[in-house]
Amino acid sequence: MTEIWLDGDHYKWRAMRANGVSERFCTGDATDWEKFEAWANTVPQTIRNPLFHWTHMELKRPFGITEILSGANARSVYDRTTARLQEDGFTTLGLFKQFRVAAVSTTDDPVDSLEHHAALASRPNPETRVYPTWRPDRALAVEDTATWNQWVNALAAASGISITGFKDFWSAIEKRHAFFHEMGCRASDHGLERMYAESFTESDLEHAFDRARAGKALEPLAAEKFKSGLLHLMAVLDHHRGWIQQFHLGALRNNNARGQRTLGPDKGFDSIGDFEQAKPLARFLDRLDDSNQLAKTILYNLNPRDNELFATMIGNFQDGSTPGKMQHGAAWWFLDQKDGMEAQLRALSNMGLFSRFVGMITDSRSFLSYSRHEYYRRLVCNLLGNDVRSGYLPDDRELLASAVRAVCFGNAKAYLGLTLGSLAEPSVPISTQKLDKD
Numbered sequence: 001m002t003e004i005w006l007d008g009d010h011y012k013w014r015a016m017r018a019n020g021v022s023e024r025f026c027t028g029d030a031t032d033w034e035k036f037e038a039w040a041n042t043v044p045q046t047i048r049n050p051l052f053h054w055t056h057m058e059l060k061r062p063f064g065i066t067e068i069l070s071g072a073n074a075r076s077v078y079d080r081t082t083a084r085l086q087e088d089g090f091t092t093l094g095l096f097k098q099f100r101v102a103a104v105s106t107t108d109d110p111v112d113s114l115e116h117h118a119a120l121a122s123r124p125n126p127e128t129r130v131y132p133t134w135r136p137d138r139a140l141a142v143e144d145t146a147t148w149n150q151w152v153n154a155l156a157a158a159s160g161i162s163i164t165g166f167k168d169f170w171s172a173i174e175k176r177h178a179f180f181h182e183m184g185c186r187a188s189d190h191g192l193e194r195m196y197a198e199s200f201t202e203s204d205l206e207h208a209f210d211r212a213r214a215g216k217a218l219e220p221l222a223a224e225k226f227k228s229g230l231l232h233l234m235a236v237l238d239h240h241r242g243w244i245q246q247f248h249l250g251a252l253r254n255n256n257a258r259g260q261r262t263l264g265p266d267k268g269f270d271s272i273g274d275f276e277q278a279k280p281l282a283r284f285l286d287r288l289d290d291s292n293q294l295a296k297t298i299l300y301n302l303n304p305r306d307n308e309l310f311a312t313m314i315g316n317f318q319d320g321s322t323p324g325k326m327q328h329g330a331a332w333w334f335l336d337q338k339d340g341m342e343a344q345l346r347a348l349s350n351m352g353l354f355s356r357f358v359g360m361i362t363d364s365r366s367f368l369s370y371s372r373h374e375y376y377r378r379l380v381c382n383l384l385g386n387d388v389r390s391g392y393l394p395d396d397r398e399l400l401a402s403a404v405r406a407v408c409f410g411n412a413k414a415y416l417g418l419t420l421g422s423l424a425e426p427s428v429p430i431s432t433q434k435l436d437k438d
Contacts, residue, residue: 010267043055043068043070097127102421104128108134108135140196140227142208156172193252197284198225239294249301328347356406
């Protein structure tokens, strides 16, 4: 199948539904060709949507197809791209080489075996290195006690620790955290509506755990305290091991009850959420900073109203220990488009140091989505070029090129501290990507 689907297919599905396409051609049992044809018929209707840009950028590089995709040429494009996918250069590793990807980080649940990471790490002098990222969202999901208890059982099996109380639970998490570190993990990632930062005691955590473990629903405040305590303890653990902690905040997920019943979660029924961010985020970061246990941190907001909020929040906790310790992360998900990227860059530039920004990530399941890094680099160069044209910046090519190289590659390399694959050449911008596991 020609895979030109983007960001877990969510954008594509939403566009096709809006275009009156039956669900059978989105998530249903239609053939690969039928789904592609339905998408090709939709593409002309996506003008001014980033899907129009991304689709044609992916067709051009790496496939070499420069024509506009539509129903009229769908069969020809499908056959040509399918044929190219049979070539050696279009395997996963072949695409990494074409896009000159020096490192990839996946997102992995604490109970994952990481066996594939072990196999990849054993390669001598790999061109692209692959690292795990700690994604413990299910540890906090105590609202559904049945599903949460299944995960705790899986944690017990993965850690080899019998979990009967919170102390056992935490020991199992610590053991898995250490294992991830041994496997090369150097970052955590959390997907939350908002930060949890209630005051808590050890007794609060123990009582909440015991109740949830017994399958009993937690009162809202008890759940809030449990999540707050667990997030804080894991953040301290990240600091202890020198990891980077990342927080993706603001998504309102699975809004269509009928769609979720029929198709399951994560099928394109998510949206930007409207949550209080400032006060709990400040409390969470301040609690860690107050004990000098605040790790390098990247904050990603999904609501565009929060750009300046996040950009100013990171300034509260820069401590001079490392350049850009606190980061306002790249425009994410629904903001991962021209207007959203430019708004994030403007807020960051006005409130902080653009030149210390770690740059773009591709939060996608598609191995063709590295075109988004080209998309991002063009936007960065356009912003700087327009500033020069307007007289806001000097026409100093060395100064400007140095900033672009840093934001597009150098800063991420220094900040992450990962050993890169042999494709890495510091003088040339190279794509980096975070891939969802599913």
